[in-house]
Amino acid sequence: MRSLLWLESEVRGRLANDDAGLRTVHAEPVEALCEASTGSARTGGGVPALREASTGSARAGGAAIELFDPPPVPTLFDIGFIEFAADEASAPVLGAQFEQLGFRRIGRHRSKAVTLYRQGEIHFIVNAQPGSFARERFDLHGTSVCALGLRAGDAQQAAERAVAMCSLRHDSPRGPGEIAVPAIVAPGGNLIHFIPGEMSTGALFEADFVLEGEGGCSGAGLRSVDHVALGLAVDQQDTWVLFSRAVLGLTPGESLELADPFGLVRSRGVANAERSVRLVLNASPSQRTRTARTLTRTGGGAVHHIALACEDIFATVDRLRAGGVRFLPISPNYHDDLPTRLDLADDFIERLRAAGVLFDRSAAGDFLHIYTEGGEQGFFFEIVQRIGGYDAYGAANAAARMAAQAQQS
Structure with a gap:
């Protein structure tokens, strides 16, 4: 409908x-x-x-x-926060992983078992509140992403458009003085919150959290969420493309087929015009790929990985490694083959090899990226640096990444 x-x-x-x-x-x-x-x-x-x-x-x-006349397509500014579902045992483990990545705990919720972490303009929320929506998602899927917070020009209007376009509204319990943030249920059951655009995330968190120390945190140099990738069942991908387009006002990009050692993965990005909100929708017809195996545990519609942007990937990777972060080892053949498809200086290729960083180039710019090893949660992180007007997601390197992940499985 x-x-x-x-x-x-x-x-x-x-x-x-x-x-x-x-x-x-x-x-x-x-x-x-x-x-x-x-x-x-x-x-x-x-x-x-x-x-x-x-x-x-x-x-x-x-x-x-x-003819049908819904509220206008929302203006989305950025991803204000990512919320993770946990319980009393897994919340500190997840928090320790974030701290390894350079995040700092900056607050605790005023009335709930919820903790806030920050690095640059990235905010991670760990929700271990019993009886909450997040706990329901944890009981179903374990430690996982349960909500995204999108800053919107008119948050209430964005929610009204979503409801008009057949999405369900979600109302969370609020304590005294806490700010009401409109939310809807996305395909697959997770939530999307619309943060009022005139309100900074800092103002939102000041109302709902008891903040600890200074708000700023440069950490390892991660500054923003580049994109969030979802693992979907094959029949969910078109549903998500339509939801992204009709409800969120995002524009679909080219549909690609990526080579996993055990089958193909269909991948399609959706983004706003400013490229400040990007989602990548992955689905696999084969039941043997990592994407499909993850779906078996999560039931589909789950966050597959989170890409975090930095300005100097080599410096950031050095800091993260020093903090104990383990990165996915890439086959030496990958860097051996780089000169056959790209005109790169030998010393730069050696720098990529030493850091374990992947590289892609378009007519508009360059893309450098590296992946963390996957944890028990089923999701992992990608560290990215965009140079110039590069507007894709490193699809040329997907086969190398998925082959490396298959060896670790």
Whole structure:
């Protein structure tokens, strides 16, 4: 149903931009589809959320029918926080992993068993509150990402659009003085919170957490969330592309097939125009790939890995290694083959080899990245540095990464 509503809203938008003489179209095919989907016609008890409007009407049998008119596509600024589901035993283990990555604990929730970690502009929340939504997700999937917080120009309007586009609203219990942040249920069951754009994440956390010490933390040099990658069942990928497009206003990129030693993985990125919010949607038709095996445990729709951006990957990797972070060992053949496909200086290739860093290049810029070893949680981290206008995700190196992960399995 979401696809029909989105298509109808797109038609309405185009009609509103056309000349007045082109604003009337024949709407019976849409009506027939809606009747087949809902069992009722659009008039009377049909699809809700139709709004009166001065433009964008269609005609069926001589009567004007107003096309679906949801709230506008949200303006998303960035990923304000990532929330992890844990319990009393796993929360300190996860916190220690974050501290190894250079994060610092900066606060505890005023009324719940929730801890806040920060590095640069990255905020990780570990939620171990009994009886909470996060605990439900932990009971189902173990330690895992259970929510994303997206800063939106109009948070309430973003949630209203999501509900109009068939998403469920979620209301979390709040203590005295805590800020209400609209939330919806994403495909697969995790939450997406819309943080009011006029409110900094610092102001949000000051209201909900007892902060410890200074708020700033440079850590190992990680500064922002570059992208969040999801592992999906094959039939979920199109659902997520539509959700990202219709609800979040993200634009899909090229669909790619990546070579895992045990089968293909279909991968597609979605992002806002500013590239400050990026998701990567991965699905595997084969049941033997790492992506598919992860789905067996998580039930699908789970965060596969989190990519964190830095400005000097070599310095950041040195700091992380000194702190005990273990990186995925890449076959020496990878760096041996780099000169055959890219024009790189020998000393630079040796620097990449020594650090274990992967490299990709487009006409617009360069991409350097490295992966941590996977933990018991089933997700891992990627450290990335974008140079110039590089706008992809290092797909050329996916085979090397997945082969290395297969050897560790």
